[in-house]
Amino acid sequence: MGNILDLLLAKYEIFLLILIRTSGIFVVSPFFSSQNIPNILKVGFSFMLSILLTLSLDIEPNIVETTFTVLVIKELMVGLIIGFISYAFFSTFYVMGQIIDMKIGFGMVNVIDPQHRVQVPLMGNFYYILAFLLFLTINGHHVIINGLIDSYKFISIGGFTFKLDTGFYLVDILSKSFITGFKLSALIVGTIMARTIPQMNVFVVGLPLKILIGLIIIGLSIPIFYSITTGLFNNTVEEIYNFLNSFVKG
Numbered sequence: 001m002g003n004i005l006d007l008l009l010a011k012y013e014i015f016l017l018i019l020i021r022t023s024g025i026f027v028v029s030p031f032f033s034s035q036n037i038p039n040i041l042k043v044g045f046s047f048m049l050s051i052l053l054t055l056s057l058d059i060e061p062n063i064v065e066t067t068f069t070v071l072v073i074k075e076l077m078v079g080l081i082i083g084f085i086s087y088a089f090f091s092t093f094y095v096m097g098q099i100i101d102m103k104i105g106f107g108m109v110n111v112i113d114p115q116h117r118v119q120v121p122l123m124g125n126f127y128y129i130l131a132f133l134l135f136l137t138i139n140g141h142h143v144i145i146n147g148l149i150d151s152y153k154f155i156s157i158g159g160f161t162f163k164l165d166t167g168f169y170l171v172d173i174l175s176k177s178f179i180t181g182f183k184l185s186a187l188i189v190g191t192i193m194a195r196t197i198p199q200m201n202v203f204v205v206g207l208p209l210k211i212l213i214g215l216i217i218i219g220l221s222i223p224i225f226y227s228i229t230t231g232l233f234n235n236t237v238e239e240i241y242n243f244l245n246s247f248v249k250g
Contacts, residue, residue, distance in 0.1 A: 011054055013068070017075045017157050018059070019050040024079020025148055029086045030132065031141045049145070059152050074160040078151060082240055084170065086144055088177045089236045093131050095181025097124025100188050104214030123218070127225075134229045143233070147240045154244035165246070173239060184228060188217050 023046050026032040032042065053059070100123045135141070 014059055014157065015050060015054040017071055018053050019046060020072050021075040021079040021151070022046045022050050022053070022148060024076045025083040025144065026079075028080055028083030029144050030090050030135060032144070033083070033087070049148075053149065053152075057149070057152055059157060071158050074158055077162065078155055078160050079148075081166075081170065081243060082144075082147055082151065085173055085240050085243060086147075086236050088173045089180075089232050089239075090128065090131065092177045092181045092184065092232060093127035094124040095178050096184045097122070097127050099182065099185040100214065100218070103185075103188070104211050130222075130225065131229045131232075134226060135233065138230065138233065140233055143237055147237070147244075150241070151244055155247050159247065166243075169243065169246070176235075180232065187221060188214060 026042055026046055032045075104123075
């Protein structure tokens with residue numbers, strides 16, 4: 001225990017910067033940013049993971065006449081961007097659910113997402129929770145941690161520089177999530193005759209035929225949801241490493 005403390009004290013600046021990058025990821029990324037997880041547990045896990053990274057990785061800071069405050073901002077940006085990429089693809093399911101809601105008659109219905117404490121579409125929340133469970137089943141949270149560890153191979157401490165291409169890249173990531181959401185909703189929306197039955201408030205009319213057909217199609221499409229979600233997870237990992245690789249190429 002004494003040796004560990006001595007090593008941490010010798011590398012306390014590196015430890016703090018690793019903690020900042022780790023915290024940046026956990027603020028935004030799925031699972032780790034969930035409001036259902038107590039803050040003390042998030043802080044504790046970030047702290048322990050940062051200790052392990054400090055002791056196990058051979059990390060050298062890339063400091064070129066800069067202050068510690070600038071290094072903190074750079075490390076936070078790396079963590080936030082990696083977390084944003086992983087969250088952007090999860091927002092695909094909200095887009096998908098919003099479109100389906102409008103077409104089957106749930107357009108006026110929203111529910112509270114307990115993870116982020118905001119109003120979300122009814123079917124969007126359903127698809128998000130289902131994807132979230134699949135994410136945990138295939139150990140997707142481990143992939144995010146691996147991305148954090150590998151990030152030091154591509155972007156050393158202090159090696160981040162915000163380029164114009166990075167801004168365009170993040171906008172492109174967000175646009176891809178919307179496009180994918182539209183594509184995924186096409187199966188259900190295309191099957192429903194949107195103009196056959198006028199859109200009506202479900203709480204007043206009951207269960208219109210359009211809603212019944214929509215729910216049946218949603219139920220029948222669940223078996224293929226796993227392969228779709230797995231493909232999105234693979235795209236998420238690919239985009240995270242594309243972002244990291246951009247600093248090697250640049």
